[in-house]
Amino acid sequence: MEETNYVRTSTCLVESNGQGESSPGSEQDPEKTPKSAEKQERNDVDTGVIYKKKTYIQKLSLINVNRGKNNMLRRMYQTLYFLSWPVIFYAGFSYGSYLIWFNVLNGTSSIILGSAPYNFSSAMVGLSYVACCLGTIAASLFTGRFSDWLTIKLARRNKGIMEAEQRLWPFAACIVVVPASLILWGVGAAHNIHWFGLLVAMCTLAFCNTCGITLSVNYLVDSYRELSGDAMATVILVRNTMSFAIGYGITPWVENLGYQNCFISAAFIGMACAAVFLIMIKWGKTFRERSRERYWNLVIQNWEKGMGH
Template identity: 30%
Template sequence: METTHSPALEKSDTSPETCQYTEPTPPSHSVDNDLETPSSDHRFPETDLSCGIVGWDGQDDPDNPQNFAPVRKWGLLGLMSAITFVSPLASSMFSPSASFVATDLGVTNETLLSFSISIYLLGYAFGPLLLAPMSEIYGRRIVLSCANWFFVVWQIGCALAPTLTCLIIFRLFAGVGGSGCLTLGAGVIADLFPVEQRGLATSVWSFGPLIGPVAGPIAGGFIGGTIGWRWVFWVILIVSGAVSLGIEFLNRETYASVLIRRKTARLRVEMGRPDLRSAYDPHGEAASIPRTLATGLKRPIVLFVKSPIVLLLSTYMALVYGLLYLFFTTIPTVFRNQYGFSTGLSGLAYLGIGLGFFLGLLSIALTNDRIMLKLARRNGGKFEPEMRLPAMIFYACFLPISFFWYGWTTDKHVHWIVPIIGMLPFSFGMMGVYLPIQTYIIDCYPGYAASANATLTASRSLVGALLPLAGPKMFESLGLGWGNSLLGFIALAFVPVPVFFSRWGRVIRERYSVQL
């Protein structure tokens, strides 16, 4: 039976040793001044059988995820965003029911009870270090699928946990699985979208991780207070199972390197050309599986240790994330004890944070790509990742406001609506810091966006898990007014940090470039 090939493959079969293959420039790093779209001369590696290279069948190859129809692109991102909402929802949905767990399981140690809530974020800290590099070796689809079902299965363990120790262990495993969508989303955005659309795409994908922790206590408060704390996990199981099943049927592989690797293996057999090699590995055969795994698993750590800009941005984001979770430690008790809210109603106090998140996300989604394109035009049409960062300067100024506002109004027992409104500036500012950093990392390392994002996720989750353990003691010693003021002064001290990143980010990135 005769095998047919696309026209792009019909090239002369000269010896690979006699040809000179030029790798294409990375996609989407120059911007046309008139069209405000990326230059498309030779963005993607193409098949050249004369050199033994297998790539895309032209720049408009429909199999290239960057060339997918917009409906398909946004549909795939929508699937990722759906599970990315459910996973962070599980991180905080359990927190209002902690008092019911204490009664049911006979727990008297407040620190252990708090740890049963924050242990989930430790799973977020460790999971990305494994899942991100695995996705760059085996592809996004299979790794996301395995992570999702791992997350779903451990909800059963949490719902049936006989002791607090079991609950803590099961929550840890659930967090590891739940970190998959948070980690791989950045990679999927880099796979699907050119640079001038990544700001909007990142905003859509980030809606879940930021709204989930706010919606969780609201839903969890009513569920735990009416039908019991175990039903919190049964509800998460039902929702996550349904979303994971939908992803199983509708999701597609998007990682270019894996797609071309599979295409290369197929053509080697069909054409009898064992010399063929992927355009994403044009210098020789791929390394052995153990070596490839070792290299991939080290990649997030290498980025964190050897790239000062990744280290600094991860540290800054971790600090902001830690402040958010310290904020969370006082909200349920303050509104129950000082304002007489029920367990269910106390969750509604998070609406101030949720509204700020929504306004901040909307603001960034509408302006981030436009600002980048404007700065690129001023730079002769050349895009630089640091063009994402100047917006942070404006938003960082909002972070300290909420701590003083919320802290002293609750300390002085001002009407409950005032401290709820006071939470809004922090969450608004946090979105303006979080999203540009996320998009910046994707732009800097588009081929390894998942690993780069893993360093951000792991560091902020580690701080978010451990720092709140100090919250009750701190507020007990300093009170709500001065305790929150201390956090406000810390946030105020870090306001100049975005100025440093905007001014020196490029110098640091270029001087300490990392070979991955």
């Protein structure tokens, strides 16, 4: 993606003050006449660096000699290196732990809704995902307006200081809603409850899924804002690993335990995963403080290599 491969070098402008002297890095005066502004623009063009246009083959190259050490291997190393940072690893784990339950829902919805006593057609199974859309809309309000309001209120109680861990408190609702949704879905299907109950479970599970994704990413960005783009690759690596694993595990899990026992165990696992946010509430700030020097060293290195945004 060449548009993200742009080398962000800064240019120091030299502006004459009319007396044969110059001041490097001077900002443009907003009161300049159009003529003087046009003259400066012409000077900037004259002193600019002219680059030769790349050929199509050069644009496809995986290695850019002009980028120095800021290459693909360095970014790959950083993706793995960030796994040792507790906050980043937690963000990926939290993201993945909520996503896998929605994968479980996707993996069993056709089996449950398409079989007796519901006997939904393929079109009706697809239409049932409107419930998930409603849950996502509710979660967007919960993690948006409510989360911002709660964070501001907690910051005021903390003498006006906003801590990244304050973003995590809405996870408290998921400790209850995740296991309740899984039990309603799996145990309800085992006991042939009305189909509306299963759609409620789909709605609330989608609500938790969206909350988990949004709050996890918010926590990451608030913790390491300058490295959040690079750290997101690590988060996605953890998330995809968990999602890949559950895709292979859900079918034998259900076949060996049955709907009831499978989803009761899933409910307690989901509750345990959701409760991990309490550990970050307690020690998250300590983890961030320990990584402070490493964080700023990497930020400075990225700036020097033209990767500061």
